[in-house]
Amino acid sequence: MSKEKEVDVCIIGSGAGGAVVAYALGRAGFSVAVLEAGPRFDPIRYHMNKKEWEKNPYPFGGPPEEKAKNLYTYGIPEKLNPSYEYLRSKSKIRGFYNNTDRRKPPSIQRVKGVGGTTLHYQGEAHRFSAYGFKPKSLYGVAEDWPLGYEDLEPYYEEVETFLGVSGTNQNPFKPPRGPFPHPPHELSCASKRVKVGFDKLGLHLLPNSLNILSRPYDGRPACNYCNGCYYGCMMRAKGSMDVTFLPKAEAMGNVEIKPNSVVREITVNKHGRVNGVIYFDSKKVEKRQKAKMVVLSAGALESPRLLLNSRSSLFPDGLANTSGMVGKFFMETIVYAVTVLFSEQIHSYKGLQIDSRAWDYNEPRKENSFFGGVVFGVSALDLLGPLRYAKSLAPGWGSEHKDFMRKYFGHAINIFAIGEQLPQENNTISIDPEVKDYYGIPVAKVTTKLSKNDLEMLSFMSKKCKGIAEAAGAEEIVREFSSYDLSMISHMGGTCRMGINPNKSVVNSYCQSHDIKNLFIIDSSCFVTQGGGDSPSLTIHAIALRASDYIVSEVKKGNI
Amino acid sequence: MKVNSPKQFTRRKFIGTITLSSFLSLLIPTAYFFSLRNTKKKKISLTSRNLISGKFEFFTPYQATVIDEALSLIIPTDEDPGAKEAGVVFKLDGIVASSDKLKELYTKGIEWLDYMAERVFERESFLDLNHNEKVKILKIANSSGLSYIYKVFLFLRYRGTRTARGFFKTLKQQTIEVFYTSEMGWKVVGYDGPPQWSGNPDYNECSL
Numbered sequence: 068m069s070k071e072k073e074v075d076v077c078i079i080g081s082g083a084g085g086a087v088v089a090y091a092l093g094r095a096g097f098s099v100a101v102l103e104a105g106p107r108f109d110p111i112r113y114h115m116n117k118k119e120w121e122k123n124p125y126p127f128g129g130p131p132e133e134k135a136k137n138l139y140t141y142g143i144p145e146k147l148n149p150s151y152e153y154l155r156s157k158s159k160i161r162g163f164y165n166n167t168d169r170r171k172p173p174s175i176q177r178v179k180g181v182g183g184t185t186l187h188y189q190g191e192a193h194r195f196s197a198y199g200f201k202p203k204s205l206y207g208v209a210e211d212w213p214l215g216y217e218d219l220e221p222y223y224e225e226v227e228t229f230l231g232v233s234g235t236n237q238n239p240f241k242p243p244r245g246p247f248p249h250p251p252h253e254l255s256c257a258s259k260r261v262k263v264g265f266d267k268l269g270l271h272l273l274p275n276s277l278n279i280l281s282r283p284y285d286g287r288p289a290c291n292y293c294n295g296c297y298y299g300c301m302m303r304a305k306g307s308m309d310v311t312f313l314p315k316a317e318a319m320g321n322v323e324i325k326p327n328s329v330v331r332e333i334t335v336n337k338h339g340r341v342n343g344v345i346y347f348d349s350k351k352v353e354k355r356q357k358a359k360m361v362v363l364s365a366g367a368l369e370s371p372r373l374l375l376n377s378r379s380s381l382f383p384d385g386l387a388n389t390s391g392m393v394g395k396f397f398m399e400t401i402v403y404a405v406t407v408l409f410s411e412q413i414h415s416y417k418g419l420q421i422d423s424r425a426w427d428y429n430e431p432r433k434e435n436s437f438f439g440g441v442v443f444g445v446s447a448l449d450l451l452g453p454l455r456y457a458k459s460l461a462p463g464w465g466s467e468h469k470d471f472m473r474k475y476f477g478h479a480i481n482i483f484a485i486g487e488q489l490p491q492e493n494n495t496i497s498i499d500p501e502v503k504d505y506y507g508i509p510v511a512k513v514t515t516k517l518s519k520n521d522l523e524m525l526s527f528m529s530k531k532c533k534g535i536a537e538a539a540g541a542e543e544i545v546r547e548f549s550s551y552d553l554s555m556i557s558h559m560g561g562t563c564r565m566g567i568n569p570n571k572s573v574v575n576s577y578c579q580s581h582d583i584k585n586l587f588i589i590d591s592s593c594f595v596t597q598g599g600g601d602s603p604s605l606t607i608h609a610i611a612l613r614a615s616d617y618i619v620s621e622v623k624k625g626n627i
Numbered sequence: 628m629k630v631n632s633p634k635q636f637t638r639r640k641f642i643g644t645i646t647l648s649s650f651l652s653l654l655i656p657t658a659y660f661f662s663l664r665n666t667k668k669k670k671i672s673l674t675s676r677n678l679i680s681g682k683f684e685f686f687t688p689y690q691a692t693v694i695d696e697a698l699s700l701i702i703p704t705d706e707d708p709g710a711k712e713a714g715v716v717f718k719l720d721g722i723v724a725s726s727d728k729l730k731e732l733y734t735k736g737i738e739w740l741d742y743m744a745e746r747v748f749e750r751e752s753f754l755d756l757n758h759n760e761k762v763k764i765l766k767i768a769n770s771s772g773l774s775y776i777y778k779v780f781l782f783l784r785y786r787g788t789r790t791a792r793g794f795f796k797t798l799k800q801q802t803i804e805v806f807y808t809s810e811m812g813w814k815v816v817g818y819d820g821p822p823q824w825s826g827n828p829d830y831n832e833c834s835l
Contacts, residue, residue, distance in 0.1 A: 116823035119808045256833035291826025301823050407628075412817075417827035453816045454807040464701045464769070464799055465762070469709070469815075476816040537628045544628065 070355045074098045074323075076618075077344055077358035079330050079373065082183020083607040084590040085364030086308035087226070090315055091615030093322035097622075100356055101313075102328040102346055104365075105129065105179025108186060108309065113299035121454035124298040127178045127187055136505040139368065141172035142514035147552055151522050154403075154529055154551035159543075160462050165552040173399070173513070173554035175368065181326050182309030184366065185604060189296045189420035189446075190305045192232045192278040192605045194223045195598035197242055198430045199440070202596055206431055208438050209489050212595045213567045213576035214613075216242060222609035230306040231284035232605075234276030240426035249281045252290065255418030257480045258445045260409060262423070264482075264539025268531075270425045270443065278306040278604070279419060285311075294451055296420040328354075329506050333361055333377040333386055333586070341386070341586045347506050360585040360618070360627065364611075367397065367559035367592040371496045372511040374563070374588075387563070387580040387588065392573050394497050396490040396561040398597050399515050399554065403528035404483035406450070406460070406546035407536045408475055415480040416451045429599040437523035440599020441486040443531065448481050460545055479545070482535050484528035485558070487597035488521055496562050515554065525551050558603050560594035577617035578610060585627050589614050671741060671752050681717060685724035686733075691716050693737050693753050698802040700758075700765055702812075710802050713811040719801055729797070736794030739787045740764060746785060768795035 075097040078085045089101050108127070114120040128134060147168055156164040165171045178187045197216040202209040224245075233249040251274030254262065258272070265272040279296065280289045290304040303310040316322040327349035334355075336342045343357040363370050371394040375385040385393055425443040428435075449455050453476055460479055461471045488494075499512040517525075529549065536544060548555065566572025569581035574593050580586040589611045591603045598606065621627045671689060678688040679695055686694065695716040702710040710716075723729045740753035743764045748756055753764065768791040770778055782788050806812040813820055 116821050118821060120821050121808060122804055253831045255830045259831075259833065291823075291828060292830040293822030293826045294830075295822050302826075413833070414827075414830070416822075417830035451822070452807070453812060453818050454804060456816075457803045457807050458800075464765075465703055466705070469702055469705070469707075472816050473707070476818065541628055 069352075070357065071100075073343070073357035073359065074100045075358070076100075076360045076362060077102065077356050078362040078364060079333075079344065080104075080183060080364035080366065080369070080590065081181050081313060081324060082178075082308060082364060082366065082590070083185055083604045084611045085362065086182065086185075086312040086316070087608050087611035088362050088364065088587075088589055088615050089322050089324075090312040091612055092618065093316045093319045095615070095619045096321065099316070099322040100358065101316075101322065101324045102330055102344065102356065103179075103181050103183075103324060103326050104329045104369075105181065105326065107181045107326050108299065110299060110301050110303055110310065113295075113301045115293055115295040115298060115301050120298075121452045124295070124451075126299050127180055129179055133505045137502045137510050138177065138504065139175065139511045139513055140499045140502050142512060144169040144172055144554075145516045146170075148517075148522060151526065151551055154522070154525050154549045155547075156549045156551070156553050157547050158459070159545040160460065164548075170517070170551075171553045173556040175513070175556050175559075177366070177368065180309075181313060181324060182307045185307040186299055186309065187297050188307075188602070188604060190277045190279040190300075191421060191602035192227065192230070192234070192276050193598070193601035194219075194241065194244075194276075195601055195606050196240070196429055196440070199596060199598035199601070202431075206438065210564075210566070210595050213565055213572075218576070219606070219609045219613065222612040223605060225612060226605065226608040230278050230311055230608075231280050231287075232276055232278050232306075233281035235274050238273055238426060239271070240429050247276065249284065251275075252277065252279070252281050252419055252422055254423050255292075255415070257413040257415035257418065257447065258423045260411075260413045261445045261480060261482060261535065261539050264535040264537070264541075265425055265443075267538035268534055270427050270535070272423045272425045272443075272445070275419075275421055275424045275444070277419065277422075280304045280306070290419065292418050294416055294418050294420060294447055329508075330365075330373060331376070331506065331508050333363070333373060335377075335379055335381055335386070335583070337381075339381050339583060341583055351506065360587070362587045362589055364588075364590045366590050367562045367594075368496055368511050368513070370588055370590055370592040371562040372498065375498045376509060382582075387573050387582050387586060389582050390570050390573060392564065392571065394495045394562050395492050396564050396595075397494040397496050397513070397515055398488045398490055398560040398594070399494070399550075399556045400558045401486040401488050401517075401521050401524055401528075401550050402483065402548065402555050402557075403525055403532055403550065404448070404481045404546075404548045405532045405536055405544050406479055406481050407539075407541035408460075408543045408545055409478045409480070409540070410542050412477050413480065414477045415447045416477060418447070420448070421446045429601065431599075435523075435527060437520045437527060439487045439489055439520065439524060440601075441484050441524060441528060442600035443482070443484045443535070446481050446483060447479075448483075450479050450481070482532045483548075484532055485600045486521075486524045486528060487600050489518065490561055490564070490596060491516075491518060494561075513556075515556075517550065522551065525549060558591070558597065560591045560597050560603060563588045563592040564595050565593040566595065578614040579617070587614060587618065676752075676754060679716065683717075683720045685730060686716070686720045690733070690737050691720065693740055694719060694733070694798070696754060696761065697740065697765065697798060700761055701799050701802045702806050707815045708811050710806050713806050713809045715802055715805045715809075718805045718809075722801060722805075732790070732794055732797060735787070735790050736798065739768070739791045739794065742787065743767065743785065743791075765795065768792060769799075
């Protein structure tokens with residue numbers, strides 16, 4: 068096995084957490100190696116300018132030989148609770164998406180590539196509300212984070228400024244704050260149309276806070292509203308990590324990014340400190356990267372997988388796991404969406420993926436039959452061109468099909484809600500020893516079930532989304548998607564939760580392992596809760612900056 | 628506002644289906660065996676036909692004409708152009724030529740259309756049928772939305788309905804893909820073309 072020069076810090080993963088740490092520690096003078104499992108993508112080669120872009124818009128699928136092998140397995144899908152049958156996902160032209168009596172396992176969209184999942188995300192840049200960090204103290208449920216909004220506020224501000232986030236501070240449902248670096252994007256015609264329904268129900272559909280430039284900044288142009296955010300931003304207006312933190316980090320000279328490097332194991336010395344990693348390069352050759360410190364930023368599914376696969380005589384249950392909490396409290400995404408048709412042309416394929424949100428239910432309310440926060444939004448999602456309309460919405464063939472296409476292309480929009488799933492110990496990421504990936508590494512096994520609280524939340528989302536559609540004057544609901552029978556996991560969290568008590572958590576508030584002082588886990592796996600339905604990336608950035616400050620300080624003091 | 632509510636697959640339906648399937652699983656192979664008699668590939672007379680002209684990689688002019696007719700039923704011509712005017716058949720030819728699996732599927736599919744023209748309407752070729760007759764054949768091939776019993780009936784009565792189903796599904800999907808990624812298809816629905824590089828600076832310009 069070939070060895071490489073020892074670095075101060077080896078970071079595993081170049082997404083929302085790893086990229087920020089690479090930048091912050093590089094700036095502080097550390098030598099840094101970032102091992103990224105996927106390749107580099109060149110935004111100019113994405114597909115949105117190609118004539119046949121709709122046939123294959125998604126560029127992040129990974130090489131076929133890897134895709135052909137297992138990526139993860141899923142526990143026995145749970146039986147559906149018949150009391151909530153009305154929540155089944157369905158389409159006017161396809162019928163039910165799941166005709167069985169069990170929940171359909173998720174197709175988790177993990178993006179391997181320099182920039183991680185930010186390559187694919189829709190650019191939402193949300194600060195969690197103060198409630199999001201203290202649900203137990205404020206409402207007596209779930210668990211508090213070992214830090215509060217006030218601890219993260221300066222880091223939120225720093226990262227928003229760095230990225231050039233756009234938004235409005237006229238949001239009564241969020242803590243008071245100063246102006247955003249850039250003004251909000253104006254709502255699209257489709258969102259303005261749906262806003263009529265929000266208004267009638269007394270809900271506040273506000274411009275979303277987005278890591279998408281509303282005016283040129285830092286050498287990147289403003290958005291031109293192609294709506295293709297999750298197929299990769301060709302303009303570089305979306306501040307994914309590959310066009311923001313990472314190029315600046317690499318330009319420092321002491322930060323090296325190694326694409327196509329799949330880490331198999333984090334290694335430890337006889338004193339129980341991590342001393343590097345073993346990884347496969349693009350030719351599947353095993354290599355070793357020595358490091359004085361390891362930062363694990365592979366996400367809520369891959370981070371616990373790597374820790375649990377890194378067993379040794381010193382750590383027989385996996386690294387950082389003397390508490391037995393690695394992989395526990397996995398939190399998926401509770402989602403409900405309706406696709407509606409309007410009789411008038413709203414050009415719903417133009418604009419931004421999620422230009423607006425309603426935070427009215429971001430904090431729990433006494434009158435709700437469930438606990439937790441829910442955020443509503445408007446999005447074209449997949450309905451970005453005629454081919455998608457033809458395949459997903461248009462009925463049959465012949466005149467019926469053609470008439471529908473002429474009448475409704477540009478008239479369909481999704482009204483959706485995302486809610487937080489309360490942490491449950493039995494929802495887990497574990498290792499499936501029987502199943503291995505392309506590199507021969509045992510894969511993660513996802514076990515997740517909905518609680519009664521989740522189902523009540525979905526029920527609320529369904530009623531509200533349909534109510535908004537009706538109040539907006541939508542002609543017809545043609546699709547419904549629900550976490551009830553389709554497990555749709557986009558915002559994952561938990562699995563290496565932070566906490567004060569080393570017996571009940573994996574890392575401290577600075578993402579430092581309780582067990583191993585020179586091991587940090589900096590991604591959404593350290594989340595204790597999901598912040599009332601807000602998107603996680605900005606909070607990952609903020610905790611990464613905060614952890615980086617701590618690392619610099621502790622190294623200076625000689626504590627690490 | 629209309630709310631879409633598909634019918635559900637109940638336990639009673641499930642048990643009924645299982646019982647029927649058990650019975651048919653014995654009957655179908657026998658019937659199918661007998662139905663395979665008289666399936667000799669017939670020879671179509673080409674001399675009097677007005678065949679599509681052009682350079683094809685895989686299709687013969689006759690096959691191309693049959694496909695052109697079939698796909699013009701999927702996206703028909705009316706006051707706006709359809710799949711025929713968009714030249715979908717030429718693009719399809721290239722797609723089919725690149726895959727042995729597709730070559731076999733399309734060859735069998737075209738043979739099935741001619742077989743059905745003879746079996747149902749006693750004509751030599753699919754091209755000899757009028758509009759409604761062609762639609763009827765494609766509806767049999769499509770079979771979506773038909774009852775289970777009627778599907779079984781079709782399966783027993785006509786040979787190759789399973790292949791036909793796969794053929795129609797592929798033909799429909801590929802016709803749609805080619806048409807709606809063509810400039811003519813975009814014009815029909817009022818789409819300006821790929822989102823980049825021009826973007827949609829007018830995204831917020833509306834009367835609302």
